[in-house]
Amino acid sequence: MQAQDRMDPSQTLSIDAMGGDNAPRIVVDGVAEFLESRPHMKALLHGDEALLAPLMAGRSVLQARATLVHAGEKITSDMKPSQALRRGKGTSMWNAVEAIRDGKAGASVSAGNTGALMAMSMLILRKMDGVHRPAMTAVWPTLRGRTIVLDVGANVEADAQQLVSFAIMGEAFARATLAIARPSVGLLNIGSEEMKGHEEVREAHEWLRAAGLDLDYRGFIEGDDISMGMVDVVVTDGFTGNVALKTGEGVARMLASHMREAFTESLMSKAGALLAMNGLKRLKSLMDPSNVNGGVLLGLGGISVKSHGSADARGFARACEMAADLAASDFQGEIAANLAKIGTGGVAA
Amino acid sequence: MQAQDRMDPSQTLSIDAMGGDNAPRIVVDGVAEFLESRPHMKALLHGDEALLAPLMAGRSVLQARATLVHAGEKITSDMKPSQALRRGKGTSMWNAVEAIRDGKAGASVSAGNTGALMAMSMLILRKMDGVHRPAMTAVWPTLRGRTIVLDVGANVEADAQQLVSFAIMGEAFARATLAIARPSVGLLNIGSEEMKGHEEVREAHEWLRAAGLDLDYRGFIEGDDISMGMVDVVVTDGFTGNVALKTGEGVARMLASHMREAFTESLMSKAGALLAMNGLKRLKSLMDPSNVNGGVLLGLGGISVKSHGSADARGFARACEMAADLAASDFQGEIAANLAKIGTGGVAA
Known part of the structure; x- marks a missing residue:
C-alpha cells in the first residue's frame, strides 16, 4: 500500500478495481474521469498491484488522488454468492467494501459479480435498524x-x-x-x-x-x-x-x-x-x-454501489458520481x- | 335485423360496433377493411341501427357481406364489470358475445370496456373444462x-x-x-x-x-x-x-x-x-x-377478441383477422x- 495521509472518508471512494467485464482497465479509466470532474474527491483502488501500477503510471490525476491498495485475489463472475462469502476475504471486492465499514471511505463501487457483492455488502455492512x-x-x-x-x-x-x-x-x-x-x-x-x-x-x-x-x-x-x-x-x-x-x-x-x-x-x-x-x-x-x-443496495449500514459489469469508463465514472453524491x-x-x-x-x- | 341466409358460423365474425373510443365509425371502417382482405368472411354488426345504417350505406363490401343487428343499448367505458353484468343484456357487446354461444358466428370482436367484456365473456361463454x-x-x-x-x-x-x-x-x-x-x-x-x-x-x-x-x-x-x-x-x-x-x-x-x-x-x-x-x-x-x-381471453367455451379501445380502422381490422384465424x-x-x-x-x- 502506498502511503497517503489526511484522507477525509466522506470525500473518498473505495473502488473494486478488479470487478467487471473489462477490469481493471476501464475501472482505472473511469476513476480517472471521475476524479477529473470532482476535484475534491480521492479514491482507494483495490486490486492486483502488478496490473494496476502500470495503468496508473504517468497519469497525474491518479498519482495525486488515487491510492493503490494491493489485493492478490478477486471474485470471478461465475462465483455463487455462498462461495464468494466463504472465499471472499482478501479479495479486491471484499477489501473495497470493508474499507467503508472501517471508516476509510464514504462509499464503495464495484462492477463485479452482483450476487457476490450483495451478499458481501450485507455481511460486512449489516442491515440498518428497522430494515x-x-x-x-x-x-x-x-x-x-x-x-x-x-x-x-x-x-x-x-x-x-x-x-x-x-x-x-x-x-x-x-x-x-x-x-x-x-x-x-x-x-x-x-x-x-x-x-x-x-x-x-x-x-x-x-x-x-x-x-x-x-x-x-x-x-x-x-x-x-x-x-x-x-x-x-x-x-x-x-x-x-x-x-x-x-x-x-x-x-x-x-x-x-x-x-x-x-x-x-x-x-x-x-x-x-x-x-x-x-x-x-x-x-x-x-x-x-x-x-x-x-x-445501490439500500438499507445497509454503509453505501455499496454496483456498476453494470459491461459499463465503459464513462459509465463507471457515473457510478462513482452517484457514490460520491450519496457519501456527501x-x-x-x-x-x-x-x-x-x-x-x-x-x-x- | 336484415335477412341473411346461409351464414357459415366459422366464417362469420360477430362485431360489437359500439365499443371503443371512436365507435362506431372506425369499427365499420375496420370491418370493411377486414372483409376486403378476406373474401370468404362475413360479419354481424351489433349496434344502433340509426348510427350504423348511414355508415354502411353505399359500401358494396358491407352491403354484400355484413349484417346489421340492431341493439339499442351499449356498454360505456366507465361502467364497472358488475354493472355491465347487471345491465348488459341487450347491449351491442352482450349480443356480440351471445352470438358466439348461439353458434351464429365463430368469434366476436369488441373494442369496448375491457373489464365488462371479460366479465360478460366468462358469464356467457363459460370456462372450458379443466381451466x-x-x-x-x-x-x-x-x-x-x-x-x-x-x-x-x-x-x-x-x-x-x-x-x-x-x-x-x-x-x-x-x-x-x-x-x-x-x-x-x-x-x-x-x-x-x-x-x-x-x-x-x-x-x-x-x-x-x-x-x-x-x-x-x-x-x-x-x-x-x-x-x-x-x-x-x-x-x-x-x-x-x-x-x-x-x-x-x-x-x-x-x-x-x-x-x-x-x-x-x-x-x-x-x-x-x-x-x-x-x-x-x-x-x-x-x-x-x-x-x-x-x-383474447383464453380458456373459455368460445372466442372473444378484445381490440384496443383507441385502435384505428387498420388496428380493428387486425383484431378481426386474429379472430378469423382463431375461428378457422x-x-x-x-x-x-x-x-x-x-x-x-x-x-x-
Whole structure:
C-alpha cells in the first residue's frame, strides 16, 4: 500500500478495481474521469498491484488522488454468492467494501459479480435498524428526467411493510442522487378496476396514505407511467421490478436495432443519418445505459454501489458520481428517521 | 335485423360496433377493411341501427357481406364489470358475445370496456373444462417477429398449475395466430443465481419439464428476452405480465417521442428525415400498436377478441383477422387435449 495521509472518508471512494467485464482497465479509466470532474474527491483502488501500477503510471490525476491498495485475489463472475462469502476475504471486492465499514471511505463501487457483492455488502455492512430486507435500486431514464425504481431484484417477494420501507429508502435516495428536494413516490400496480393488485400492494397503499411519513406519496401508478416520469420513485417488489427493468431494456435494445437498420439500408438513408447527426447523437446518448449507470443496495449500514459489469469508463465514472453524491448526503439519516415512524407494524391505519 | 341466409358460423365474425373510443365509425371502417382482405368472411354488426345504417350505406363490401343487428343499448367505458353484468343484456357487446354461444358466428370482436367484456365473456361463454382461470393474451413485436405473452391482467396471481395451463393455452393460441407449427414456450423469471423466482414459478418449471405435454418448453427466460424473440410464448402471472406489457409500451412511447424531437430540431435534421424516409416509415410501422392489435381471453367455451379501445380502422381490422384465424383453427381442441393431461393436479413430477 502506498502511503497517503489526511484522507477525509466522506470525500473518498473505495473502488473494486478488479470487478467487471473489462477490469481493471476501464475501472482505472473511469476513476480517472471521475476524479477529473470532482476535484475534491480521492479514491482507494483495490486490486492486483502488478496490473494496476502500470495503468496508473504517468497519469497525474491518479498519482495525486488515487491510492493503490494491493489485493492478490478477486471474485470471478461465475462465483455463487455462498462461495464468494466463504472465499471472499482478501479479495479486491471484499477489501473495497470493508474499507467503508472501517471508516476509510464514504462509499464503495464495484462492477463485479452482483450476487457476490450483495451478499458481501450485507455481511460486512449489516442491515440498518428497522430494515427487514435491503432493496436494489435502478435509475430509469424518462421523458422528464430520471426516476428511481426499487426493488429490482434483491428479493423475490415483498410484504406490505417491506414495500413501505422501500418507499422510504427510495425517497431519500432520490433526494440525494437526483437533487430533487421532495421526490414524489408511486406504488406500481395494474389498472383493472375492481381488483387493484395483490393484497400486499393494497395494504402498502393504505399505510403510505395513512402513516405520518414525511414523503410525497402519489398513489398507484402503472407500468407505462414509469417512462413518462410520472413520479420520481417507483416502488415494487423485486420480482416485478426486475422483470420491468429488463423488459424495458429489451424494448430499447430492439428499437435501437431497428433504428440502425433504418439508417443503413440505402445510400439515401445514410445521407439522411449524416444530416440528422446532432439529433441522433443526442438520442443515442439518451438510450445509452452508461449515462444512468449505478445501482445501490439500500438499507445497509454503509453505501455499496454496483456498476453494470459491461459499463465503459464513462459509465463507471457515473457510478462513482452517484457514490460520491450519496457519501456527501444525509440520506442514511433521513431513512432512519422515517423508518422509526413505521416501527414494528405500528402504523395507525 | 336484415335477412341473411346461409351464414357459415366459422366464417362469420360477430362485431360489437359500439365499443371503443371512436365507435362506431372506425369499427365499420375496420370491418370493411377486414372483409376486403378476406373474401370468404362475413360479419354481424351489433349496434344502433340509426348510427350504423348511414355508415354502411353505399359500401358494396358491407352491403354484400355484413349484417346489421340492431341493439339499442351499449356498454360505456366507465361502467364497472358488475354493472355491465347487471345491465348488459341487450347491449351491442352482450349480443356480440351471445352470438358466439348461439353458434351464429365463430368469434366476436369488441373494442369496448375491457373489464365488462371479460366479465360478460366468462358469464356467457363459460370456462372450458379443466381451466381454473382464463388468461388474457398480448401480441408482442420482437426482433424476430411476434411473441405471445400471457397472462397480461385477467388475474393478479397464479399458482403453478395455473401457470402450466397458461402455457398450454398460449402454445395453441400461438400456433393458430402466428402460423408456427411448434411454438416454443418460456417461463418468465428473474436471473439471480441462487434464488430463481417464487415457489410458484419454480414449481411450474418442474411440471412443464416433467409432464408429458405436447409442447416445446424451453425453460426460464428473463424480461429482456421477450423483445429479442427468444421464445414464441411467454408465460407469467397477470400482475407481472400486465406490468411488463405496459412498461414496454411506455419505453417505446418515450423513445418515439425522443425520435420525433431528433428529426424536427433543425432544418438539417428535417432534411435528413426526408432522405431516410423509407427506413423511418418501416420503423414507425414496427412501433405502431395497430399492427399487433388484439387480445383474447383464453380458456373459455368460445372466442372473444378484445381490440384496443383507441385502435384505428387498420388496428380493428387486425383484431378481426386474429379472430378469423382463431375461428378457422382447432386451437380450442388442442387446448382441451393438453389440459386433460395435467388433470386435477395429476402430473407425474
